[in-house]
Amino acid sequence: MRRKIMKKNAVVTGAGSGIGHAVVELFLDKGYRVFAIDMHREQILESTQSNEQEDFFAVELDVRDAEKFSELAAKMDEKGGCDVLVNCAGVFCGNQVHQAHDRDYDFQFDVNMRGIFYATRALIPAMIKKNEGAIVNISSVSGLRGDYNAPLYCASKAAVIGFTRAIALDYAQNGVRINCVCPSATETPMFLSGTNKNVMDSFLSALPDHRLGKPTDVANAVYFLTSESASHINGQVLCVDGGLSAWNGQPRQDKE
Ligand SMILES: NC(=O)c1ccc[n+]([C@@H]2O[C@H](COP(=O)([O-])OP(=O)(O)OC[C@H]3O[C@@H](n4cnc5c(N)ncnc54)[C@H](O)[C@@H]3O)[C@@H](O)[C@H]2O)c1
Secondary structure: OOOOOOOOEEEEEOOOOHHHHHHHHHHHHOOOEEEEEEOOHHHHHHHOOOOOEOOEEEEEOOOOOHHHHHHHHHHHHOOOOOOEEEEOOOOOOOOOHHHOOHHHHHHHHHHHHHHHHHHHHHHHHHHHHHOOEEEEEEOOHHHOOOOOOOHHHHHHHHHHHHHHHHHHHHHHHHOEEEEEEEEOOEOOHHHHHOOOHHHHHHHHHHOOOOOOEOHHHHHHHHHHHHOHHHOOOOOOEEEEOOOHHHOOOOOOOOOO
């Protein structure tokens, strides 16, 4: 008798736009059952060609809501539990620290960091039980070094890297690998909506390959880190930035 092969379950936050959307599409293509999370169900459904059926669920969930993650974990346990978690939900507010409000701090730390904490706390027990699983957190090159006008965003993204490295140590013995992906400027509403032509030109000139990242560039890196090909890669930071983070900031010294 042929054994039925169980589909693996992936949870993707920030699934209604940009990088999260690209991750959802790739994991569906790779044969995963995907639980796509965002603030509004309609946004998730509008952003994808996939209809809700046995292998695709649009979940309206604010990543700042710990209880909703517990409910999701219980629902997923009936379907075999979470195998892969990709934390893409994120927000950015630019300003200098002397102009920043408490709400700018709370907003960015609550979505960018607390959300990852809640998702991980609720969903990693299923992975521990199976002795297998992978988590990828989307940080940013802004979490590695400073950006002008973005102290709170940079700090929240640096926190994601610290969290990733620490839990990678804790759960390696449980067969769970946790890694980080750090994009630079990527063609998504987050970057495109707040960027005027001058800033865009500066980015295109600063990026060594002179192009913005595509959401699929980031999704491919995420998929690699969750795959068998990355089975001995844990607690690492993979930049998807066209080489930007390789630059030390010194100007070019062209020969005359
Ligand atoms: N686009 C870039 O240039 C860039 C660069 C570096 C890092 N990043 C990071 O990549 C990740 C994805 O960003 P993107 O560019 O695709 O942005 P995006 O704005 O296109 O998508 C982010 C998604 O997260 C969702 N979201 C926001 N708050 C949420 C919450 N509380 N609960 C649930 N969902 C929520 C939004 O509704 C949106 O659909 C973010 O963490 C971002 O910080 C983006």
